[in-house]
Amino acid sequence: MLDLEDRYLKIFLPNYIFLTEAGSSFGYKHTEVDRQKMKDVFNDARREMIGSLNRDKKLSLETIEKMRANL
Numbered sequence: 001m002l003d004l005e006d007r008y009l010k011i012f013l014p015n016y017i018f019l020t021e022a023g024s025s026f027g028y029k030h031t032e033v034d035r036q037k038m039k040d041v042f043n044d045a046r047r048e049m050i051g052s053l054n055r056d057k058k059l060s061l062e063t064i065e066k067m068r069a070n071l
Helices: 002-012 032-041 044-052 061-069
Strands: none
Touching: none
16 A cells, blocks of 8 residues: 555645655654644644543443553
C-alpha cells in the first residue's frame, strides 16, 4: 500500500500534503508559518470541543476488557 500511496503522491503532487514520501514523517520540520497557522486554528473553543468528544462517554465491558488486553 505504501508503494501505491507513494506513486500517487509523486503523480499528483497535492499541495496540502507536506511529505514527499509515503509512510514516514521522520526528519520533517514545519516552517514557522505553518506552525503559526496550526496555533491560530487550535484556539480555546476548538480545544474544548475536542476535549468534550469523549467526556461522560460510557464504554462497554467488552471494550474495557479489549483495552486491558492490549496493555
